[in-house]
Amino acid sequence: MTVPMEILPIDTPSLGDRSYLVHDGEVAFAVDPQRDIDRMLALLESEGVRLLHVFETHIHNDYVTGGLALARLTGAAYHVNAADEVSFEREPITDGDVIEVGTTMRVQAMATPGHTFTHLSYVLRSSGHVPAVFTGGSLLYGSTGRPDLLGPAHTGELVHAQYSSARKLATELPDETRVYPTHGFGSFCSATPTSGDESTIGREKRINPALTESEKSYVDSLLAGLDVYPAYYAHMAPANAAGPEAPDLSPPRQADPAELRHRIEAGEWVVDLRNRTAFAAGHVAGTLNFGIDGGLATYLGWLLPWGAPLTLLGESPEQVAHAQRELVRIGVDRLAAAATGDIETLAGGHALRSYPTAGFAELAEVRHHRRVTVLDVRRGQEWDEGHIDGAVHIPLHELLDRIGEVPAGEIWVHCKSGYRAAIAASLLDATGHRVVAVDDEYAAAAPVGL
Template identity: 50%
Template sequence: MQIVVIETPELGDRSYLVHAGGAGFVVDPQRDIDRMLSAIESAGVRLSHVFETHIHNDYVSGGLALSAATGAHYVVAGADQVHFPRVPAGDGSQFQSGQLTVAALHTPGHTPNHLAYVVTEGGRQEAVFTGGSLLYGTVGRTDLISPESTEELTRSQFRSTRRLLASLPGDTRVMPTHGFGSFCASGGTATGRGGDIAQERLRNLAGTIGDETQFVTTVSSGLGPYPSYYRHMAPLNRHGPSAFLAPPHGGSASPALIRQRLSERAWVIDTRPRRTFAGAHLEGTVSMELDDSFTTYVGWLAPFDSPIMLLADRPQDFVLAKRNLARIGMDQIEGNSSGVDRLSGQFPIRSYPVVAFRELQLPLADGAFVLDVRQPDEWRAGHLRGAHHLPLQDLPTHLGELPHEPIWVHCGVGFRASVAASLIDRAGLEVVLVDDDFDRARAAGLPVVI
């Protein structure tokens, strides 16, 4: 049996192609199914099934589109209400994919109707595809359905994950969908890049905490904020989203349209590196460097159902950004990929300084306004004495409360601070971007307190 892993680091998730003897199946495909179709073709696989572990809350599924493109059966929990044809599955359901047998296990917790899939070949339980239940070192978060159901789902997660740990052989490989930087993991990013049941018995929260109440307390205490776009994902996935079609070329929005969007206070996002943006950018634009955090924070901060304008220096950057946003259902994308420098002569230009933590020592001692835009758990673990805390996702609604003096903004490594700096600049305030790793703050002589 071969397992092909399709990584989506921009969202911290994995999809899987599993095959043996020329037949195979897919677990939890993302919307841009061209990647999976390419893997299927390369492996020479006849696809029999597409399995969903749950109705996803952090990305748009490509399951229905992949099923339509390949003729494979689309398997979704029978208890989930969906608006498309599917093969229903429940606890104990079995499916045959060539020489592989796939058995569904009801594993509620991450969602009420969550399923895990155990794959057997030649009488051996080779792997279990755990979706958002048993992750590497931790479990999937349990608060995405509603506050009222969180405790019940956390208790269900305890029982579900311990069932997997107790019932499967130690050498059964654990293959989760979430847990690689996804906000769907409880307590932050899960540890480890791979594992089996024996390893998870030793390192997983579900394996090391034997008391259900203590497990609930531990998991609940690690449930921090999650992106606002999540609330749109389940409704889209229940209705059966379409596949993503890659644009044939870059963006060609005219300067007049860009100017119109800026006048409307729409989100015009500059995808260039953050230091390039700080050096010179079109007035009113927002910095969102095209890296692995791009998708999450555009989805978290920008209005979900409104047009978004992307500015890029290369057509391939625009195409990649559009693909990334399609994965979370943001399809109203306009753009210009001819290069921001070519547009600069037609728009007012702004800039702001970029410094490291060592350059903050004297201003902080003199009472400078320092803004920390990290998450609450990061702030509690250590922050600069005298700094002000405002998580990035809360900044847009609090810009009017910031002072009319230089604002020195920092985060953990620079990306979130660069977004915050551009929003502060967009509001007409004076800002200094501290583009540095927070681990260097103490070494720079700055007072870090808990």
Template identity: 55%
Template structure:
């Protein structure tokens, strides 16, 4: 009997899979921290005989090469991928015996679109298809975005996505589970992907690629594409060259004097604590990227690539979890760290900084005062088009660090859709010496508070 184990990579909005039978297993699109894949195989008591990549990833550093090296597994990589290491070249229609005694095999299906070389894999048991690992092709309700490779290829790849989705649907029965890598909050998704279990039959009824004609699908897909996280440009080359072995040993601990030196040198000192705790007291000049949020995505998106980063955590466990998140996107070794009570982080005589948190109801009240505050919206363009508070400034979070000089003087109330990004933005501006109030509230509460909301495109974005 076959099994499929799902490994959730929640911070990146991805999933990896371990599938097989008693005599062997395949790991599909493994994360860089491969110890969890090895542990999953150990729990099953199976040997990993194959490691399969659906494509050269643009959103995270793969663990495939290292996993294959450590386990002796065959490393399956689409033949069209430009990589510099030895692997098994995978062509459309190739079959691989995962567990011959159990009749389990893996079939490659060329599904270009997310990348030109993208390949899905179909697991079969005794000749019956039982699972489709679709990577960044057919997702839950949508497809992987086609604009990560080369702008001139975007429309061509969007049309290829449509054709690939239909190819999978034509080959597979309705009851076959669809198991994508992307789409659970990943920016590799071209639209808002679902998270629930799905099948080929369910996708036939709801997936845009399968219910729309190709021209409508392509036009809608291209119109809905949002900004690409800045760090993506570094992921493909790392994966093509072959990632280095992960080092998750704890970084050296920094005392207050060292923290001050690193801040003075312009390095990033990142506080991983919850945004409420950060607002209540933090090291001056530090930035707040919550360890329980989308740490890897937002930190990697905003930080100048290669800038040394020091991590501040409430506990060694929080520090270790953050290291694990960050190696997945190529931020390999913190320069230093500090843990425990933040009162011990400043130098003697220095005080922790604070700023206020508020709700949209508080904002509505403040806007009725004689000198209403400035309000900064740090959501992405598409979110703002769907609904915005009249009269607010707008700089998306991922542009704020380089555009903060555009903001007028005065107290800034900062909001996003739920509070996480507003907390990050508030910390960035607080570190620059601005007086801020972080609106820690869901955007739906803005309308309930009576704030004037407008929908539709603006004449111009920005501050």
């Protein structure tokens, strides 16, 4: 009789990652759990299974792990590569080690360096089921994990190791093996865009550049395609090596309008979580817009000076709690304060600020009648693929340091879809610029003559 086995993903779409819970109806193991472990605990409870093991594929560069806290809370063994230098007790694991999970599941560690030097993949075998492999930041869907996060001195060695690791997986595992990566669903840890939502080793042999191209072709194209990654990544590996505790998701202290004004005047970051349309229509002067409906953690984590006080404004406590959960995943653990409710009330009697929004068609029309500055805040790779003639290019992640380069006068700011443009518009508005936020898809620019 075939023993049932479930592989349950836990998606974190805002960071482009997946964690996994695997069980046979009685016992379970977890792979690469995110910081907010209550999601994993709730799944364990709903499935009615007991967690025995937690496996880390690598010391993560894009989020703070929940692995240690989850293992301590449940009594599970915490497996981290024996070669990783960490400051906590763990069950060291190395290439070739096999862990029996209950009586039905066998997990074998396989060295797959490339994303990091000590990266491990985990091969799952269970009687009556096709094999599965948890590839972390190694083999992704149609791509591989990027090899440059440990610094340029190591990129050359790691990119060749990544190629070899992908080939190792494809050689040693049968084609029907199901592939379960941690990265590659929008994560900046992916070297190139990924494709698909599920895969097998056989499919990857047909579509993955690491398995279809020569080593030189793969290396050259991957290195040429690497783009920037968020600044907060620099703090993730040290936090994970130190052994992060479970996050504190208790509600932050509430601030009144007077305190909000004091914090803004002191130069602190007070972030409005509402969508960009609502923010543009009316907001507290000096606040910045990082909407909860987009890449809040990625872009706020990228731009916020590390460790700086942060206050959140939301329409409801639930909106603030959502943002708080997003932020603890990248190590922004405690907020200075928060405030919720009607924006006019939060302004404390001061006049709201606003600025217009428009589309590319309106921008094209305006340029026929008066001189305006077009500010493109997309990344360099996006700019190189095509841009509006005469536009000024300052990527969003460089805007704070280069805001003195923004010309005086009317600024029309755009990105690819409007989210980053809204952040940039709020930064410019807070520094006194006259701004119009282009809330439109960049694909609409060329058809109107831009």
